[in-house]
Amino acid sequence: MATTASPVRLRAPRESAQAADRTSRPGVVWGVPAIVFFSVFALLPMLLVLYLSFTSWKGLGFPQFNGLDNWRRLAGDSQTWRSVRLTLVFTLVSWVVQTVLAMLLGVWAAGNQRNRAVLSAVFFLPLILSSTAIAITWSVLLDPNFGLAGWLGPKLGFEGGNVIGTPHGALVMVIVVGSWQFIPFHSLLYQGAARAVPQTLYDAAMIDGANRAQQFFRITLPLLRTTFVTSSVIMIVGTLTSFETILILTKGGPGTATRTLPYQMYAEGFQSYNMGYGSAIALVLVVVATALSLVMVRLSGFSRMRSSFEGL
Amino acid sequence: MTNIPISQGSLARTPSPAPAVQAHRPERPARRSTSRRPNYGAGVAVTVWLVIIGVPLYVLVKYSFQLQSDYLSGSPLAPPAHPTLSNYSYVLQNGFARFTANTLVVTIGTVALVLVLAVPAAYAIVRSPSRLVSTWFRVYLFGLAIPAQATVIPVYLLITNLQLYDSLVAIIVPGAAFGIPISILVLVGSLREIPRETYEAMSIDGAGAAMIFLRLVLPMGRSAIMTVSIFTALGAWNGFIFPLLLTQSESRRVLTLSLYNFQGEFQTNVPGLMAAVVLSALPIFAVYLFGRRWLMAGLAGMGGK
Numbered sequence: 313m314a315t316t317a318s319p320v321r322l323r324a325p326r327e328s329a330q331a332a333d334r335t336s337r338p339g340v341v342w343g344v345p346a347i348v349f350f351s352v353f354a355l356l357p358m359l360l361v362l363y364l365s366f367t368s369w370k371g372l373g374f375p376q377f378n379g380l381d382n383w384r385r386l387a388g389d390s391q392t393w394r395s396v397r398l399t400l401v402f403t404l405v406s407w408v409v410q411t412v413l414a415m416l417l418g419v420w421a422a423g424n425q426r427n428r429a430v431l432s433a434v435f436f437l438p439l440i441l442s443s444t445a446i447a448i449t450w451s452v453l454l455d456p457n458f459g460l461a462g463w464l465g466p467k468l469g470f471e472g473g474n475v476i477g478t479p480h481g482a483l484v485m486v487i488v489v490g491s492w493q494f495i496p497f498h499s500l501l502y503q504g505a506a507r508a509v510p511q512t513l514y515d516a517a518m519i520d521g522a523n524r525a526q527q528f529f530r531i532t533l534p535l536l537r538t539t540f541v542t543s544s545v546i547m548i549v550g551t552l553t554s555f556e557t558i559l560i561l562t563k564g565g566p567g568t569a570t571r572t573l574p575y576q577m578y579a580e581g582f583q584s585y586n587m588g589y590g591s592a593i594a595l596v597l598v599v600v601a602t603a604l605s606l607v608m609v610r611l612s613g614f615s616r617m618r619s620s621f622e623g624l
Numbered sequence: 625m626t627n628i629p630i631s632q633g634s635l636a637r638t639p640s641p642a643p644a645v646q647a648h649r650p651e652r653p654a655r656r657s658t659s660r661r662p663n664y665g666a667g668v669a670v671t672v673w674l675v676i677i678g679v680p681l682y683v684l685v686k687y688s689f690q691l692q693s694d695y696l697s698g699s700p701l702a703p704p705a706h707p708t709l710s711n712y713s714y715v716l717q718n719g720f721a722r723f724t725a726n727t728l729v730v731t732i733g734t735v736a737l738v739l740v741l742a743v744p745a746a747y748a749i750v751r752s753p754s755r756l757v758s759t760w761f762r763v764y765l766f767g768l769a770i771p772a773q774a775t776v777i778p779v780y781l782l783i784t785n786l787q788l789y790d791s792l793v794a795i796i797v798p799g800a801a802f803g804i805p806i807s808i809l810v811l812v813g814s815l816r817e818i819p820r821e822t823y824e825a826m827s828i829d830g831a832g833a834a835m836i837f838l839r840l841v842l843p844m845g846r847s848a849i850m851t852v853s854i855f856t857a858l859g860a861w862n863g864f865i866f867p868l869l870l871t872q873s874e875s876r877r878v879l880t881l882s883l884y885n886f887q888g889e890f891q892t893n894v895p896g897l898m899a900a901v902v903l904s905a906l907p908i909f910a911v912y913l914f915g916r917r918w919l920m921a922g923l924a925g926m927g928g929k
Contacts, residue, residue, distance in 0.1 A: 336826070336827035336831055336832050336833055336835075336836060337751050337752055337753050337827075337833060338744070338747055338748045338751050338752050338833040338836075338837070339748075339752065339754070339833070340748065340752060340754045340756055340757060342744040342745065342747055342748035342752065342833070342837075343744065343745040343748035343749065343752065343757050343760055345740075345741050345744070345745070346741040346742055346744070346745035346760075346804060346808070347745070347760050347763065349737075349741055349800070349801060349804070350741075350763075350764070350767065350801055350804050350805070352782075352801075353779070353782070353797055353798055353800075353801030353802075354767055354770060354772075354775070354798075354801040354802055354804070354805075355763070355767070355770075356778070356782070357775035357778035357779050357782065357798075358770055358775055358778075360775075360778030360781065360782075361774065361775055361777065361778050364777060364778060364781070369781075371780075375781075413673075416669070417673065420666055420670065431670060431674065433916070434674065434677060434678065435673065435674075435677055436912075436920070437677065437681060437912075438677065438681075439912075439923065440905050440908040440909050440911075440912050441901075441905050442861070442862030442864070442879075442880050442883075442904065442905070443862065443864065444862070444864050444880040444881075444883050444884060445880075445883060445901045445904055445905055448883055448884075448887055448897060448901055449680055449683070449684045449898070449901060450680065451887070452683070452684075452687065452894055452897070452898065453679075453680055453683055453700075455894075458695060458696060458700065458894070459700055460679070460683065460700045460701070462700075463699065463700055463701075492676070492677070492680070496677075497923060500920060500923055500924050501924060503924070504924040524663065549771055552771065553771045553772070553773040553774070555773055555864070555865055556864040556865065556868075556880075556884075559884075560884065560887065574773050574774075577773075577774075577776075577777075578776075581776070581777050582869060587777050587780075587781075590777050591777050591778070594774040594775070594776075594777060595774070597771065597773070597774045598770070598771065598774045601769070601771050601774070602769060605769060
């Protein structure tokens with residue numbers, strides 16, 4: 313520090329202050345417990361996934377190295393590749409549905425009309441339920457014998473009301489239930505962002521004769537961009553990894569119609585006890601998650617991503 | 625306890641959260657109406673959405689007060705013919721208190737662990753002159769991208785080797801580890817807003833790092849700490865995959881897992897199952913009723929500004 317060529321004249325008055333400041337700054341030790349804990353229980357597992365994908369492990373004893381066996385199996389496993397495609401479709405459709413609805417609801421809920429505040433209180437209620445509770449409630453609703461589906465299903469063209477028993481119906485319902493669960497949270501994010509839009513912009517637009525749609529598309533939407541990126545990344549990662557919804561609603565079925573990657577990993581790792589192969593599937597999941605997040609970041613501009621992270 | 629006001633019928637009245645909303649209003653005079661005309665399109669869309677959100681919640685609560693026989697014979701939307709609390713007493717007699725206590729331990733433990741680790745770490749990231757610490761911040765940013773679900777197999781390996789399998793600690797530890805990156809991000813964002821001069825003024829007055837942490841960082845970071853606590857608590861309360869894979873015995877069962885087991889064991893007792901679901905959400909519903917603004921601010925805080 314002392315050898316840097318900065319003008320002494322400027323530094324001198326602050327010298328004592330800086331010295332005091334330096335002694336009162338937190339040392340590395342303040343951050344050590346967190347980084348050690350995080351390394352052991354989050355980063356190490358990440359590395360272990362890679363290691364385990366080259367081993368054979370039945371869940372007991374020690375993993376045995378088996379080279380590329382799991383990866384060879386993965387390359388030829390049509391079910392896992394179906395799961396990858398299914399996961400992509402599931403995630404992208406969920407993302408579009410949830411983003412459009414959450415944005416509209418959030419902007420709507422940002423209004424100060426009293427009825428909006430009251431209704432929003434109801435709209436946010438799914439937030440208090442766990443995904444387990446939500447999936448169980450919906451599985452009761454979708455019961456073809458006693459649930460709402462048995463009554464409504466035939467009217468919508470599902471024979472016997474067994475919506476969840478058909479491959480497409482099951483996929484649609486998994487998307488619907490996920491959306492029902494996550495839209496409230498994301499509309500909350502959009503509500504906050506929409507409230508931060510300065511009213512003067514709307515006043516000016518109204519003087520210029522802009523209608524409601526023009527105001528939404530020209531003012532609100534561009535200013536929601538940061539929230540759009542944050543919300544999309546949370547949404548994509550959340551949907552990609554959603555597990556209990558599928559376990560409870562469809563068990564990956566009928567057949568393997570809703571067997572997404574996390575479920576495929578669970579089935580291989582914890583039901584067939586092929587933990588090594590399950591780890592290879594887990595890595596595929598990580599690659600898909602990273603790729604989708606990167607696409608998201610690219611599409612919306614990297615610098616904006618950074619600033620949205622910094623604002624968190 | 626007897627009536628949870630989320631059925632559609634109670635919408636006509638003002639639901640209890642309204643006072644919090646009202647208290648919120650004076651800060652924001654009616655300025656958000658973007659046009660003077662009523663928005664009929666939005667009105668229709670919102671009504672549809674109300675049905676989509678309301679019907680499952682109504683059916684959930686209604687079934688929980690219904691007799692088993694009425695469930696089997698009645699229409700899915702008809703109100704309970706013979707309202708009963710028997711489902712609730714049945715659930716309470718089947719270990720529900722135990723599962724709630726376990727969930728509370730897991731939730732409090734996870735929040736405490738995250739706060740104890742993340743708050744000092746965030747302070748170090750914002751104020752430490754060390755390069756090393758800023759490298760760690762990048763590690764946490766990278767950590768955000770790790771989906772916890774993808775690591776369940778090695779976490780299972782670690783937990784069994786640490787002899788922690790089938791304990792509540794086994795749920796707390798990975799939950800806290802994966803909660804740390806986002807918590808640090810939120811905390812760092814908030815601590816960076818404290819002006820540098822404030823830190824410097826305190827150090828000129830002779831305060832050490834610990835004193836500054838207690839007297840400046842904790843009070844000024846209050847709302848971020850609240851956000852982190854709420855988000856972590858909700859995640860721990862609702863967590864499913866770690867309890868499913870890392871615990872086994874009934875004495876270690878948490879609420880989400882008890883719902884799942886209940887569904888598997890008593891598939892036909894839907895009213896009992898629905899009562900269990902309602903009971904599992906009741907504590908968070910209470911927070912929603914009495915601290916809605918607080919809860920919402922906590923959740924919205926995760927999305928940034």
